[in-house]
Amino acid sequence: MKASILLGEIRQFQSKNGSTGDVGFQLTAKLKVLPLWKNPNNPLTILISIKMVSPQLWIKSRKAPKPEGFIEHSSRLVDIPKDPILILWNNGQILNTFAISTESVSSLNLKRGIVSIFQYKTVEGVFQEKDASGLCNVTYNSLKPRLFKKVKFSCKKNKNKHPNLFLGVKRNSIYTITYDLTEALLPKEILENEKHETSLTARPEAGTSITAHRIFLLLPGVSKENRIIASTYTEAMHKLDSRYVEIPIEAQNEYVFCPESGCLTLDAVLDNSRSALEESALGTTKSASAFLKLVPLIRDASVDSLIKILKSPRNHDILPQLCDLYGSASTVAAHQAAMKILKQDEIGDNTERYLWALSISPYQNTDIIKDIVRRSEETIQNNKISETLALTAAIMAKRHGTPTLIEKET
Template identity: 35%
Template sequence: MFFKKLVKCPNKMLPSISSYSFLYTLFAWLLGFCYGFVLLSSAAGHNAGVRLFDVGSAVSYKLHSTLLFDENEESTKDVGFYIDADVVIEAVWENDEQRLLKIELKSPRLHIKSRKAPTPDGFIPHWSKLEELTNKPFLMVWKNGKIEKILLAKTEEVSMVNLKKGFASLLQIQLSEGTVDETDASGKCTATYTSQSSTKIVKTKSNCTSDDFYRVNNPHEFLRVNRNSFITVEYEADSSKTYLNSIVARENHVMYLPIKEDIACRVKSEQILSYVSSEKIRILEASTVEEAIESISKTEGLIFTQETLLTERESLDEETHSFTKQVDSLRGYLDAKDLGSLKPAKAFIKLVTTARRASKDDISKALSSKKNKGILLQLYDILGYAQTKDSHEAVMKSIHLDNENQIEVSERYLWATSFSSQPNPDIAENLLKQYKKLTNIPPKIQETLVLTLGSMAYKLGKLPDKKLHVKIIRDIEETILNNLDYAKGENKFVFFRALKNLHSPSTITVLLNYVTNGTQKEGVLAWKAIKAFGPDLWDERIQSAAVKAFFQLDRKYDSSSRTLAADILIESQPNDRLLEDILNFLIGTDPAYEVKQYANRKIGMLADEDNTIRARVQKIIRKNPKLNNYHGLAPRGLSLALTRRFMSNPYSNGSLVTVQEMKSGIAKRGTVDVVLDKHGFSKELFSVSILYIFIFIWIETIALAQQVRIPLITFLRFVLTRKAVEVAETSVSRRLYTQFPTGHRKLPFQPVSCYNSLDRSMPKYTSADRHYRYQMIFHLDSLK
């Protein structure tokens, strides 16, 4: 880091220089040191009669720039520093509205935040090499508030160059009200100017972007990091409107997780340029601006180079750690037994960042080291997320997808690659090429590879620059569709799953064809792929096909196809007519009781969550005597659909949505979806298919864990251990009869019935419910 070289800090004053390196980086962003969102804003303005930077005048200012960083809570203490300096702006030449400004940044000084500071603001002076850097005057061609050129001394370091670009950006001023596009050290921004008085104007900056600014855009709405920024700059001229009396730039940036907004950090900055004095100076005699620049160059003995206001990337040698050395230092944090805890998570973040900067040889050295044999799978996880050209080439040098002895490591790398939110299109292209070229890939790797390609293509299509990836996305889609058409029998199944990962609207026609004309299993897989697309893509074609499948209007369908079609119809906010048809289906003559029961539970689950749907369902039931009675709505099967909250906060909710489809008393399909919800918008985080015995345990354990306040992680660990099976195999019913001899009215968890609270005339409990509950409840002693 730049400041890491500049600052010599005693341990008594700061924990370590590296602990403040992040703050120095942010301040570098602020003044144009490097790339980031916290940059000095440009501002100024003008009303009629304002004439800034009159030729032959020199104005002295005091610059005070502060950066503070803290959590998004008022109770937390911030950390940070500020730099002050003296600035002299000389207008040495003029031609019409074009002026040549000579600017000197004198005596920059660093102050750091310290508990030992005697002043209320908590800052004390601190020595740094900032005072020793080569610091020469620089030139700026200024016309009507726009900076046409900036010229800096050739011998200056990049850090000082960026510092001066950041300051120069302050002087880019629109001399009238309105909205304009500006390019400065912040990048390309939209600047809006508003007049406050005859001498004061306020500039607001927004939508700042830069090609050199690295920003991660996670396509997942809940897992991305959002940023709220507020940038204003107040410019005030003196009463004569001939010079800037002050510039005050304030920025406030808050980064937060949408799923839990109190997990956030805040960066605040303030830059104040205050007038000190002014004097008259000699005007250069030159016919053109080029001659004026040449004259200053000879007088000062400097060679100037023309630059733009955009900052330059710095070489941060001290921050570029070797991947091999980083792995050595963090090896103890990567044990398989610790995965899923905080310790390896922190190590993963550091190693992914390092891997993205590392060379191919450096990564290859780490993969081939015997010391890393025990953590090799974790290294492939990390490299799968890193997804750089060098990291991928190093992995492909280490493993071969057609090697049966490397199935585990190959699958581990492909899994990690598919999970990354920032897929590399070049890696996707290389994997697709290998999929087509290699003829002897083991079936397991081949399956994982095609699923990975589908996932990568979907995420590439969600990125802001998705138009650049159209070709590779199309190639992957064509490959999957061609293989689906070519494959026979069960070999087709993996390509249906790949289409589910792909989420491509252009594949809907193909999937609907398999729904209508394919085998029962192909139809079920096609419906699963369509359901994964989400309500936004469930158009009229899908709605029509779902109606035909659920009600079997054109042919007989597999029960799983019918329940999946029911999911689509019910989750698509059906109109009153369709909702009434589905409810009337419950009292129809169709012998598929489990399909009826599933639809019953699904509607009940949504009615519990949405008062509007509840009111609509109640209205339909009450106006139909055949529906509004025990015979019409009594449970006739064991299929179910229910939801249980595992997380609730002011910003979002998390639910476990459990679906169980039964047939002839045996579980046919069972899933648990982890769903996040924020302001009415829901997003599935992941889905788990579970065995029949685990469905029972999962449902009741959630409820019982809530009653006895068992942490969710304890519950999850329990469900996924052998002990769950052991508990399920005990004489559960006998123990329950002993504890609850009067039935389950005293159970801590009441039976779930979709219409229990819809109409008081309906019975709350049924014999079927009671029998079902006795089969599912287990004793909590095993959770201790």
């Protein structure tokens, strides 16, 4: 197996900026694919073990010395558990997927991507299949005897979307896989090409592309089979190793845990990002980077710690930017902290900053919407705040609220 992943700018953006090329990495490995068990009542249903052997990482940079661009590099691939992933396979369709219960999300996602390639049909037509990409529509076309082309499209997977489409992203994806099969209709050679282009709706010229190429070749020789005798696949699996559990085949979101040195606290990241939050830095990459680091920390912070940050004299000069951050975080704790401190905002500028950020936040919270709607119905002496509250309540209720709230505000 050889898999290459290239990261770059979209073609339209490359031509304007003279981009020097893509960067990325390559993974090479051998796969040991063994049928462990056959259903005694249906020989087409097989429990298959797929094990990755001798994985090696190669990297490509814009200054790579080799013409092909990839050079060998050390990696944590050697730490990936050697346990195989198991699939219950029926005539080319993956029915169930199993793995060791303690394996990490990162390792499992890599293995999910590998086993997904072994799902294929030998008839033409349009079908639905579920693999690491989610639930996809697929078409199969016969190019010649035992040579099939598979095209995946309209893959559906749970993902966060910005409620304001103008502030969201557009993505175009292409998946094509060619299967060259043996006389027994088993894969002899598999070629996969996958490309994703993502661009900002508001700025189509700003975007990135990810291109993946994978090659699977059947090596000569036959591995020894140690078939498991069992009446069911569950019994066979437990005879192999009782730690195996069923897992979804779709790739799962991976959450980054703290390193051994410990996680940076909100206060520490705020101190390190102070210069990036100054008014003169707004609109820069430096400011955007700080924003992306701070919002998740604010979302995990308590009311007391968030109030303390807003009250600190050290943060007086960046208070408007903190209002942007709290509004974007859109948690009950951040909302309570902001509302408590902004009671003293007689002019209303910082309150407006908070409400503007809250109105376009991608995070949904019904309790905050209800509170904003309630406040918009109160009599407020500051006309500017009163108007902004009403507008914020309307837009939040329309995008995230219940039908009752939407009707009330519109």
